[in-house]
Amino acid sequence: MAQSAQPAKKSKIKGDGVWDYAFIAVALIVYAMFTAYPVLSAFIISFQEYKPLGSTYIGFDNYAATFKDDLFWRSIKNTIVYTVLTVPVALLLSFLVAIMILPLRKKLQTVFKAVYYLPVVASGVALSLVWLWIFDPMPGGIFNQFIGWFGAHNQNWLGSSATAMFSLVIMAWLSSHGASIIIYLAALLGIDDSYYEAADLDGASFLQKLWHIVIPSLKPTTLFLLVTAIIGSFQVFQNAYLMTGGGPDHATTMVGLLIFDNAFKYFEFGKAAAQSLILALIIALVSLFQFKFLGKDVDY
Amino acid sequence: MMNKGKALSLMLAATLSVSALTACGGNKNDNGASSPAASGSAAASGSASSGAKDTITALLPPVSPTYQDNFDQMEKDFNAKYPNLTLKIEPASWEDMTQKLDTQVNAGSPPDIAFIGSDGISKYVQQGMALDLTDVATPDMTGDYDAVPLEYMKNGNGLYGFPAYMEVHALGGNKQFLEEAGIDWKKVQKDGWTYDEFREAIKKGVVKSGDKTSRYGFVFATAGVASKDYLGIMAKSAGMPAAFTKDLKYAYTSKNYLELLTDLRQMIDDGSMPKELSSVDAGKRWNMFLTGQTMITGKGLATFENSAKKNNAKIDANDGSAVKDSIKVDYIVLPVPTFAGAAPVSSTVVDGYVAFRGKKEPTAEHKANIAKAAYFLSSGKVAATTNNDLFAAHITKSGREAAASMTIDRSADNVAAVETMLSHAAPARPDIPAELGAKAIKIENEVIVPKMQALLAGEIKPQDMYDAVKKAAIDAFGQDGIVQD
Numbered sequence: 101m102a103q104s105a106q107p108a109k110k111s112k113i114k115g116d117g118v119w120d121y122a123f124i125a126v127a128l129i130v131y132a133m134f135t136a137y138p139v140l141s142a143f144i145i146s147f148q149e150y151k152p153l154g155s156t157y158i159g160f161d162n163y164a165a166t167f168k169d170d171l172f173w174r175s176i177k178n179t180i181v182y183t184v185l186t187v188p189v190a191l192l193l194s195f196l197v198a199i200m201i202l203p204l205r206k207k208l209q210t211v212f213k214a215v216y217y218l219p220v221v222a223s224g225v226a227l228s229l230v231w232l233w234i235f236d237p238m239p240g241g242i243f244n245q246f247i248g249w250f251g252a253h254n255q256n257w258l259g260s261s262a263t264a265m266f267s268l269v270i271m272a273w274l275s276s277h278g279a280s281i282i283i284y285l286a287a288l289l290g291i292d293d294s295y296y297e298a299a300d301l302d303g304a305s306f307l308q309k310l311w312h313i314v315i316p317s318l319k320p321t322t323l324f325l326l327v328t329a330i331i332g333s334f335q336v337f338q339n340a341y342l343m344t345g346g347g348p349d350h351a352t353t354m355v356g357l358l359i360f361d362n363a364f365k366y367f368e369f370g371k372a373a374a375q376s377l378i379l380a381l382i383i384a385l386v387s388l389f390q391f392k393f394l395g396k397d398v399d400y
Numbered sequence: 401m402m403n404k405g406k407a408l409s410l411m412l413a414a415t416l417s418v419s420a421l422t423a424c425g426g427n428k429n430d431n432g433a434s435s436p437a438a439s440g441s442a443a444a445s446g447s448a449s450s451g452a453k454d455t456i457t458a459l460l461p462p463v464s465p466t467y468q469d470n471f472d473q474m475e476k477d478f479n480a481k482y483p484n485l486t487l488k489i490e491p492a493s494w495e496d497m498t499q500k501l502d503t504q505v506n507a508g509s510p511p512d513i514a515f516i517g518s519d520g521i522s523k524y525v526q527q528g529m530a531l532d533l534t535d536v537a538t539p540d541m542t543g544d545y546d547a548v549p550l551e552y553m554k555n556g557n558g559l560y561g562f563p564a565y566m567e568v569h570a571l572g573g574n575k576q577f578l579e580e581a582g583i584d585w586k587k588v589q590k591d592g593w594t595y596d597e598f599r600e601a602i603k604k605g606v607v608k609s610g611d612k613t614s615r616y617g618f619v620f621a622t623a624g625v626a627s628k629d630y631l632g633i634m635a636k637s638a639g640m641p642a643a644f645t646k647d648l649k650y651a652y653t654s655k656n657y658l659e660l661l662t663d664l665r666q667m668i669d670d671g672s673m674p675k676e677l678s679s680v681d682a683g684k685r686w687n688m689f690l691t692g693q694t695m696i697t698g699k700g701l702a703t704f705e706n707s708a709k710k711n712n713a714k715i716d717a718n719d720g721s722a723v724k725d726s727i728k729v730d731y732i733v734l735p736v737p738t739f740a741g742a743a744p745v746s747s748t749v750v751d752g753y754v755a756f757r758g759k760k761e762p763t764a765e766h767k768a769n770i771a772k773a774a775y776f777l778s779s780g781k782v783a784a785t786t787n788n789d790l791f792a793a794h795i796t797k798s799g800r801e802a803a804a805s806m807t808i809d810r811s812a813d814n815v816a817a818v819e820t821m822l823s824h825a826a827p828a829r830p831d832i833p834a835e836l837g838a839k840a841i842k843i844e845n846e847v848i849v850p851k852m853q854a855l856l857a858g859e860i861k862p863q864d865m866y867d868a869v870k871k872a873a874i875d876a877f878g879q880d881g882i883v884q885d
Binding site for chain 2: 150151152153171235236237238239254256257258259260261262344345346347348349350361364365366367369
């Protein structure tokens, strides 16, 4: 045959390369099934009135209803307030704890890392129950006893609009910094000792070393933690769901909780999907803003 | 300009944020989730001939303390009665029952039967997923039930399952405290009480030392969605037995509603109820009742008498598992007071076995088999055992017969009080269209519950809440769709 005389076309995948692609394929398939497909489905459902026995295409009605919904904008406002109050403080606390752990001996470092990471592996529901107990509105509640020592009257922490959001913020401040602490600690250990030695030769103080060496060196880590913390905070759901149910009078209704309610309480999956896509767009814009203004001189 | 790395990072960040929120996404019609329920339905759909083998699946929570222990026996007894049929029970906890069922329903593959409250039927009817058993429920089956609870399982002209029990929402009192306060509880059980009488009674139940209240007159669980129960139960005896009047006008815009809200706030302002009431959940108020921190509690179910007795026995036996700091309590069933001069109407809870369909229309044989299974679970020995466990009244002839040989340690006064309340139970309203019902539920969740929480916390006035509910009602039903008195 004429074709047989030509040299066979060389395959680009050969030898171990086949296995490389096989292993990549596993991750790709899992991603496609459990991430890409649900996202695509959510996009399609956002244009439908979803019914198990047959959905109806309704164009942009779900988006229009969302933009007209006062509760949606209130939930966005609550989420922004929660994010602004929790993320910077949480990052600062993680940074300070990491700085305090850094000079310790390795074994002691490990103990503290384990202690701070423990709440991350604990069940969020169990933690919420403990917090419900702490926020007990009656005079015997732990927080009420604490403020009672300073002569303050007992507070209805989760039942009053004045304190419900603040209670969730306190909960965020005082729990689950484990992952951030470990990432900060790893970054701190990665700073070359020669910087500190040079600073010592110049007679730099602790605060000068912190300001001129540590903080600039940790900027990529801080940016990473800031972006992921803001994404996580915008998606906050569990705390509001378990602690306040969004109340009182929607004072703690976050957008994640609103999406859940629309989907599973009212079966308005189309509206819930539209709201989740709008939320994703907001998160993308916020992330873009962070990269543009905070990530100018960051290499990552 | 951003480099490619940054663009990729942004894209991934956006994707991850969307994917975290897309768990709520449903499936296309042909993408049924694989579950025992789905397989049961699918297998059943294929069985065409009468007497052919069939499997009926049921998703059941722990209806009573010993209910789930009897599942194996129930399956065996059902199979002995219908040798060609298999009852496959999937247990669920109360906590994840609704979520589990809703997920299966929205995936188009629900169980054939699920145990839910009758108030949940309308949303499944609206979705087209509840299965109408009217044409397969035989007269022998329907004739076994008391008429009132059976009506609760209807929506429009359809019968979507069979009731397991009908319990009345009452209040519970501590006999010793009631008598110390000079309250003739036997008369109250028999004749009821008005709001003014109730208000004076709970004032007498308060015990204070200085600024501190060691016992309240009345504590009702109102935290979160429980505030819906509180208002709903009281509204029935305030001239609003349902969210809609008989001519289908939204009732909670009546002037009685405003008076009710004013009264509910007044009891807190009197100091008869704690000012932290909006954060008191069901567990907390029961703890307060058993530890002597309140004279009367709500909502009360008949089974609470059993719980109190069990705790009393633990105290007598010096058992460490008794509620910490609890005292012995004789539980007295009390009716809800009447408001605004209205007649007493008892709030009831009717739960039962509701039938569902999958994406495929079930065959007539499978429908008939579902009816057989739902009837089996809600009548005779199964119902007698479960209802006795719950101290709930029997609502089937076969259940009463089976229960005749069973003994139950229950106060005769409480039994009579429950019977009196059941005699003026709120009637079922299958005439309320599912669409109207869905709108009312949305107003309840988005306006009534949040505003009620704010009212109980003292952040808004009754008039503010009334105005907010009225505005939402006009938006949903129009000026002509609401009560304007």
